[in-house]
Amino acid sequence: MNASEQGHRAVRQVVCDDVVVCNAADHIDWSAQTVQFLICEDCLYVGCTPGGRVAIRRMDQWVVIIPDFTAMLESDWSSMEYRPPTWMAKHGALSFSRSSWKLFQAACGKAPSFDSIAPATTSELLRLYHFQAPRAFLGDYLSPSLAQWDLILCTSGQDTGNDVRYLRKLFSDPTIFDRHEICPPHLDSYAVSAFLDLPGIPEWLIFSSESDPTVRLSEDIHFRLIPSGLASIEGSQSQTT
Numbered sequence: 501m502n503a504s505e506q507g508h509r510a511v512r513q514v515v516c517d518d519v520v521v522c523n524a525a526d527h528i529d530w531s532a533q534t535v536q537f538l539i540c541e542d543c544l545y546v547g548c549t550p551g552g553r554v555a556i557r558r559m560d561q562w563v564v565i566i567p568d569f570t571a572m573l574e575s576d577w578s579s580m581e582y583r584p585p586t587w588m589a590k591h592g593a594l595s596f597s598r599s600s601w602k603l604f605q606a607a608c609g610k611a612p613s614f615d616s617i618a619p620a621t622t623s624e625l626l627r628l629y630h631f632q633a634p635r636a637f638l639g640d641y642l643s644p645s646l647a648q649w650d651l652i653l654c655t656s657g658q659d660t661g662n663d664v665r666y667l668r669k670l671f672s673d674p675t676i677f678d679r680h681e682i683c684p685p686h687l688d689s690y691a692v693s694a695f696l697d698l699p700g701i702p703e704w705l706i707f708s709s710e711s712d713p714t715v716r717l718s719e720d721i722h723f724r725l726i727p728s729g730l731a732s733i734e735g736s737q738s739q740t741t
């Protein structure tokens with residue numbers, strides 16, 4: 501820490517798969533609204549440098565480390581100030597089972613207990629889905645209305661038209677959904693992919709093949725949306741047209 505003339509100080513880093521997730525675990529302010537995982541290495545003061553920010557949420561039996569979408573959406577300034585760490589932009593959000601969260605807590609000291617963590621909201625789940633979508637399809641994950649629908653060649657579901665209609669609902673801004681449940685897809689369903697008009701025709705796993713799909717965030721974590729009253733009326737109309 502030569503820049504702040506504090507000499508050398510030992511810090512604990514938390515590393516997952518060779519990626520430094522927290523660069524100074526003992527200096528994290530866990531009580532902050534938006535927790536900073538990557539802290540200024542010159543002074544170790546939270547907030548000295550922008551970015552490196554996360555939100556910690558529960559999704560049923562998982563703890564997830566995700567971008568703090570609500571904070572980022574406040575203004576252009578906050579979208580930069582509260583942006584997630586570069587590792588998250590590159591590798592995606594982090595999820596922990598109850599037991600792996602215990603290991604993380606032990607490594608970090610003051611991280612909140614599994615049961616004290618607030619559940620993710622429906623809006624956060626959908627924003628996370630946008631964040632995890634291929635960047636070529638949605639470059640600015642905070643602006644789902646900018647999705648490149650022309651890139652979708654087809655899906656592996658029963659009916660590409662129906663699949664794209666449902667996908668468009670997932671990218672509606674503001675969202676038409678206000679409730680969800682975290683649940684696995686039915687055993688007799690399969691994962692539907694969208695194929696993109698790009699070199700190599702990349703495959704993007706979007707949701708399950710059920711008529712009321714479970715939306716995929718990862719291999720393990722899925723959620724099903726429960727439409728609000730108005731949305732269900734719109735939904736039944738769009739299915740018949």
Ligand SMILES: [Zn+2]
Pocket residue numbers: 540541542543544545548549
């Ligand atoms: Zn600093």
